[in-house]
Amino acid sequence: xxxxxxxxxxxxxxxxxxxxxxxxxxxxxxxxxxxxxxxxxxxxxxxxxxxxxxxxxxxxxxxxxxxxxxxxxxxxxxxxxxxxxxxxxxxxxxxxxxxxxxxxxxxxxxxxxxxxxxxxxxxxxxxxxxxxxxxxxxxxxxxxxxxxxxxxxxxxxxxxxxxxxxxxxxxxxxxxxxxxxxxxxxxxxxxxxxxxxxxxxxxxxxxxxxxxxxxxxxxxxxxxxxxxxxxxxxxxxxxxxxxxxxxxxxxxxxxxxxxxxxxxxxxxxxx
Numbered sequence: 001x002x003x004x005x006x007x008x009x010x011x012x013x014x015x016x017x018x019x020x021x022x023x024x025x026x027x028x029x030x031x032x033x034x035x036x037x038x039x040x041x042x043x044x045x046x047x048x049x050x051x052x053x054x055x056x057x058x059x060x061x062x063x064x065x066x067x068x069x070x071x072x073x074x075x076x077x078x079x080x081x082x083x084x085x086x087x088x089x090x091x092x093x094x095x096x097x098x099x100x101x102x103x104x105x106x107x108x109x110x111x112x113x114x115x116x117x118x119x120x121x122x123x124x125x126x127x128x129x130x131x132x133x134x135x136x137x138x139x140x141x142x143x144x145x146x147x148x149x150x151x152x153x154x155x156x157x158x159x160x161x162x163x164x165x166x167x168x169x170x171x172x173x174x175x176x177x178x179x180x181x182x183x184x185x186x187x188x189x190x191x192x193x194x195x196x197x198x199x200x201x202x203x204x205x206x207x208x209x210x211x212x213x214x215x216x217x218x219x220x221x222x223x224x225x226x227x228x229x230x231x232x233x234x235x236x237x238x239x240x241x242x243x244x245x246x247x248x249x250x251x252x253x254x255x256x257x258x259x260x261x262x263x264x265x266x267x268x269x270x271x
Contacts, residue, residue, distance in 0.1 A: 028053065028109060030111060057104050081100045087176075088100045092112070092114075093107060096182050136196065139219055143209075179239055182234040182235055183195055183234055193220070193224055205255065
């Protein structure tokens with residue numbers, strides 16, 4: 001029986017349950033090379049250091065270790081650290097990655113970290129995202145509801161409807177810029193709006209509640225739009241969310257080809 005105010009005898013755990021020193025895994029030393037650059041106009045250089053990390057450390061943890069040690073002024077972007085915000089995308093060993101979501105042990109004991117490609121470097125590993133979002137703005141990214149929709153009772157799409165299924169094609173983009181960095185066409189044609197902008201545009205084009213379908217479709221299939229894509233699939237390969245902008249761009253091409261026929265049938269057989 002437990003009596004209030006009475007002392008409870010302390011029972012220590014058996015010594016055998018505590019880990020022996022010989023069973024504790026030492027933290028491996030990782031060689032990390034990071035690009036250092038004061039601005040986009042300066043020549044780039046690499047600094048190489050060794051850091052000690054646990055076997056559960058992410059690439060972002062390696063950058064924190066550098067900041068705490070030999071590179072206190074190292075600049076890079078991050079925010080949520082759980083793979084949701086997209087801020088920490090960089091090029092790791094030649095491939096675009098979300099550095100907070102990739103474990104060092106899955107890559108190896110040597111890391112080479114660079115900023116995203118196709119974007120101006122602000123400093124070190126931090127890039128200016130303005131061109132990325134400026135390209136997005138050129139695709140009419142804002143939802144514009146049809147005039148016949150009642151604002152007091154917004155038009156809902158049931159999750160099992162064909163309209164929703166046409167829209168729910170991997171919409172979980174987090175604007176990390178990995179696809180924009182990996183896209184060869186963005187490198188060759190700076191006016192090309194890029195995979196993310198086209199993927200997002202498709203969501204609105206197939207939304208039956210939006211009234212800017214034709215205008216938006218003309219924009220994203222023009223000189224700087226979907227038909228500029230050569231279907232290399234780099235954007236699909238590097239997306240940390242498993243999205244395939246390549247598939248979305250192919251759908252845009254098909255919609256653009258069929259749009260004149262859709263309008264013709266709409267005139268012949270009005271609703």
